[in-house]
Amino acid sequence: MAERRILNSWKEIASYLGRGVRTVQRWETQLGLPVHRPAGRDHSAVLAFSNELDQWLDSRPVRRxxxxxxxxxxxxxxxxxxxxxxxxxxxxxxxxxxxxxxxxxxxxxxxxxxxxxxxxxxxxxxxxxxxxxxxxxxxxx
Structure with missing residues (x-):
């Protein structure tokens, strides 16, 4: 099983996925990228789990x-x-x-x-x- 990493910012999530921050934010709103917002924190504070991101990527339809x-x-x-x-x-x-x-x-x-x-x-x-x-x-x- 792959190691589960906690990604604590849009920048870390984008780096993990190999995309830009804006692209990753758009994926969250439009495609349901699994991103969590800690309770009581500013709306811009986010975190994501690497295994959830991997599962999300694997479940997406691939263009042939x-x-x-x-x-x-x-x-x-x-x-x-x-x-x-x-x-x-x-x-x-x-x-x-x-x-x-x-x-x-x-x-x-x-x-x-x-x-x-x-x-x-x-x-x-x-x-x-x-x-x-x-x-x-x-x-x-």
Missing amino acids: SLSSAAESASIASTQAVEMQALLRRAEILLEKLELMLSRNEEMHRKLLLTVNAQANDPIQQDLRGSETLGAARGEAA
């Missing part, structure tokens, strides 16, 4: 490294699938943007041709000339 490795692989696989889906959506959006850009450039080219054709059209020039003449007559009157 294989299980967590499998979970990590599953998460990584899921993330890879999600990344591939995002990449595909980005490629589709890029294709649509390129198509819209080429359509925009084509419309701009057609508009320039139309404007240039109207600027060089003698009928349009005559119409603009008569509008200018009418405006000048209106100002003169």
Whole structure:
């Protein structure tokens, strides 16, 4: 049977468990770490018995490294699938943007041709000339 030691402070308990004081205090409140408070003493005064701590540690469920490795692989696989889906959506959006850009450039080219054709059209020039003449007559009157 292991020797029973009495641990008289949070620091001693933490040292025995190989953890920090705050972690050990959190284990007491959240996980039921067996810590005793002497009657009539300040709330911060604590003691623990090494054999009780050992029993508590032995009774805790242990995380299996294989299980967590499998979970990590599953998460990584899921993330890879999600990344591939995002990449595909980005490629589709890029294709649509390129198509819209080429359509925009084509419309701009057609508009320039139309404007240039109207600027060089003698009928349009005559119409603009008569509008200018009418405006000048209106100002003169």
